[in-house]
Amino acid sequence: MTTVEPRVDTAAEAAVGTAARTPTTDGEPDRRQQRRLVLVLGSLIALGPLTIDMYLPALPTISTELRTTDAAVQLTLTGTLAGLALGQLLIGPVSDAVGRKKPLIAGMALHVLASLLCVVAPNVAVLGTLRVLQGLGAAAASVIALAVVRDLFHGSAVARLFSRLMLVMGVAPVLAPTLGGGLLRWTDWRGVFVALMIFGLALIAVTVFGLQESLPPEHRRRDGVAGTLRVYGSLLRDRTYVGLALVAGLAMAALFAYVSGSSFVFQDQYGLDEQVFAVIFGAGAVGLIGATQLNVRLLRRYTPFQILRGALISGTVLGFGLLAVAATGFGGLAGVLVLLWAVLATVGLAMPNAPALAMARHGKAAGTAAALLGAVQFGVGALAAPLVGVVGTGSTAMAVVMAGGMLAAVVALLLLTRAEELTDIDSAAPAAPTH
Template sequence: MTAPSKTVGPPAAALTPGELMSTGQRLRLVLVLGSLVALGPLTIDMYLPAFPAIVEDFRTTSAAVQLTLTGTLAGLAVGQLLIGPLSDAVGRRRPLIAGIVLHVVASLLCVVAPTIAVLGALRVVQGLGVAATSVVAMAVVRDLFGGVAFARLLSRLLLVMGAAPVLAPTLGGGLLRWTNWQGVFVALAVFGLLLVGVAVVGLAETLPPARRRRGGVVATARVYGSLLRDRTFVGLVLVAGLAMAALFAYVSGSSFVLQGQYGLNEQEFGLAFGAGAIGLIGATQFNVRLLRWWSPQRILMVALGVGTGAGLVLLAVAATGFGGLPSLLVSLWVVLAAAGLAMPNAPALALSRHGEAAGTASALLGAVQFGVGALAAPLVGVLGTGATAMAVVVAGGMLAATAVLLVVVRPGRLAGLEPDPVAVPAH
């Protein structure tokens, strides 16, 4: 008589490398990655209170100074396209360390920049260097986590990252009390040197040789082509980029609006800017709790709807002056909070589809985010330095992100998106 057959259930899902880490190890990972990616927001935001001083020192226009911000964002966009495939081929650590060193050198050269054009060119180089931190951090998280766990850890990482935009203008304003704008770049160089040590000591390689991608330029082009043919991925990347454009429109225009139009001094501007960043950070952490009950897809859709509505209210307040500065800041806070909910979930959904090329996919995501942001910054300058010009671009970015989600990604396709977890590599 044959033995009774045993019922075989579905195989248990493989644990991701991150799920095998202890709580303490995850906390250390977040702190290390957060300190590394903080270099980007600090590089972008720390010199914002010095915009009026730079205009006066170089005897140039506000639009020309805003172009130095655009240069940084353009460098970030291009740098990520280069560093992403490189990190997939040689690992995460070496491109990261090389990028930070390049940033340090560019920061020191900014101190002695003789003209606004040279400063703008050096800001591009700064962006190229700092691109390594954002690409590698995102790729490391994708190496170790997948699905909802990716979105949760990214939200935690954004908490650490969020301290940088909160502190950056305040730190910049504090430095300007006893030094000139060149001192801001000295501080960035010093912080970069510290981060080289953090990267060397605190970050282990997360991409084993067996999972690295070879093949040079042709293989890289092929991977980018496959990513661009994924309509859902492209749509989600555009959503993330347009939400970032709304954020950078605020970043580039806020110093002129709050200091020039509403009369805040450098320190008051730093506090007001930090209050908005707190809203952004708070939303990213609330996202972790929301993920217990809501899917990333639903959070993304609701966040973009709220952000679009708040953006339109911001535009009305800026155009009419209704409610003065308090109404302007409150509507901005709601937009930033909505962006804080959208920013972890759109990338998590996009990158979950391409774990086999996390570095390249992260690079394309970052390039679009900062590339669209680079376009938003000068657009604010072209439209003017008032609140209405800033509000037009902020509201337009959120409205466009919602339109892309509805038309390109489509709610039905988004609802059926199932993230694929990262399997533990075989040994």
Template sequence: MDSATLSRASSADESVSPAGWARVRLILVLGALIALGPLTIDMYLPALPAIADDLLTTSSAAQLTLTGTLLGLGLGQLVVGPLSDALGRRRPLVAGTAVHVLASLLCLVAPNVAVLGALRLLQGVGAAAAMVVAMAVVRDLFTGRAAATVLSRLMLVMGVAPILAPTIGAGILLRTSWRGVFAVLAGLGVALMLVAVFLLKETLPPARRRTGSVRPVLRTYRSLLLDRQFVVLTLVAALGMSALFSYVSGSSFVLQDHYGLDQQEFGLVFGIGAVALIGASQFNVVLLGRFSPARIVLHALSAAVVTGLVLVTLTATGAGGLLGFVIPLFFLLGAVGFVLPNAPALALSRHGEAAGTAAALLGATQFALGAAIAPLVGVLGNDGPAMAITMTAGAAVGWVTLAATLRAERRTGVAGH
């Protein structure tokens, strides 16, 4: 799988790929667009306990508003992806960002948790446009190792979002209620809409656009689902993401309710996890000079399983207190940081002719699995062991899936010779 994917990637015309300052500017713009999703997810995390109290609901019900966002991000990508292949990248991006702004403003006046959950779903749909278009633009311009390198750099830019988002949210809560978080998100949506209009050039010329009618779109999705390697890589990327969503979903309750941190301290500790993700994604660029993306993913998942088992043991026994929770978590999130740029880059390298649709299916799978994982942490108890178990399980299933696929393909290759 790995060598074949990379050989196809190397055949792409890289002469049109931006270089120098143009590449830096593009990465900054795409990073800002991709960051809208994490900001939408993470900025209100410190407010989850307050939302549960203010709307007279349970912590599990409050977490379902996060599930609504993840579902919106997944479903929105399935729609926006094919539209971006048919209409170009810019128009769906601007329309989706406008939807995000409108939903954010409506969240300001949500009267109960059910309405808030529905509006968060709509907010996720809007944020999906920014995320899927950014991924499609990467595939329009880069492929193979170059795409993995650009995605690693994007994670550096995007990593600022989860570091700052809970801290910003906590700062907002010092001055206003949780509803003020959504006013800030609306303002960010407007700013990113202006970025899309003035700083992002169209990367899909009319000659390369596909029809937007339903049947061809369904045929494209069918061809993607019949590509075993694409499906495996997408599943691995989604399982890696599920470990991250387990952390996002449960961290506010674990750190604030179990370990007794206040909202500002939670924002600081949450940012430590983001530093692990960023550091790993940047070191990934160095590793790509020596190792294939598939090999990096396989070893990273192995490391995630080992550190995850340590985290499960320490949280279940209470050994080490807060440090016994944070230290193995740091290494587990670092391992995930190697999975997130490489698995999507490998998957997208296989379908440059339908980059938007492929990115949509990839992203939708990631967020659909995240939507399933988010309430699971609450169901299991919203404590350290619950979060550790769900994070480790995602990494373990991803490792087994990829290892089994690579082993089967090696056997097939040997038989063929």
């Protein structure tokens, strides 16, 4: 089993600024410093969900205005997810070599430029290409935020911090469609990309003035491309890490089946307008957020592996219940919503624990490990959007992909991971050293 390596607490102090001069006895930042760090990193992580979700209420309108099909418009969502996956593979190793802050600023600058160009996109092909670039830029925020957490925290503390980040990040999918729907009252879909550009500029300012470097020069990798390939090779040879990455990706696929299909299900099938859809979508995100915060309490009694296993099994059962309701029409819209929100809650329990367990195994290459993990998550998630479009645009198609994703996640967890290894990680993770 790969051991968990401690990080020095001087990095923890630096990452949260000058206020972090008095770490707690275990060498990690105190609660006030943690809250500040969570707000900064959560804002960065929110860039991805906002980029993905904010234009969802406008998908049917974009399809009509650009004279294309629903499936083609859904591919612009796939392009964003593909950009997020590819960008993490590139940015993660770079951040291990040069530090976290510079690649983060460069990635967000790319996101701002791509958002500006989306405003003037003349057709769906150009829009899809620019969405890939948006995803590449947003990837920097996603992967580096995870790497910073792993730089500073250890063991179950990583899962707790991920849960706190999910709370901040969860505000983004709640607000994104609502903000998008509100913007569409005053502007067209292109105005959504203006808002994303402004948010990207604000995050660059937050990074420059509110986030210090968490990876000291003495801990940076200096073995170049060949070393990066060796690290990726070692990650891919770690069966448990690969299994956990697949679990995270398949859970993400279930989530993005909902993200990509919900606007067509609720607006076309059930006749809801853009504003009501935004409220319905936000309610689902509330369940997701609530589950991530319940996870913090559950971690006091159960290991991350136990919670992950229970969440995936429950999500599979509920997913097939959703499929039955969607296929038969039993319970109407209310029946679909209740089971849909329940499935999303199980995804919310799985999302913090699978990455935390995977990242705990590779502390010395946190950026590269986070990059491959994120690439698998968003790469598998990217497959969900066109798959929903291929199966159909109704609630049954969405339910098929969601239930299938949860079932595949259970299979990956049972076949590729060993409970005793993951329990060892939970119990043996060391605290940061004190000075």
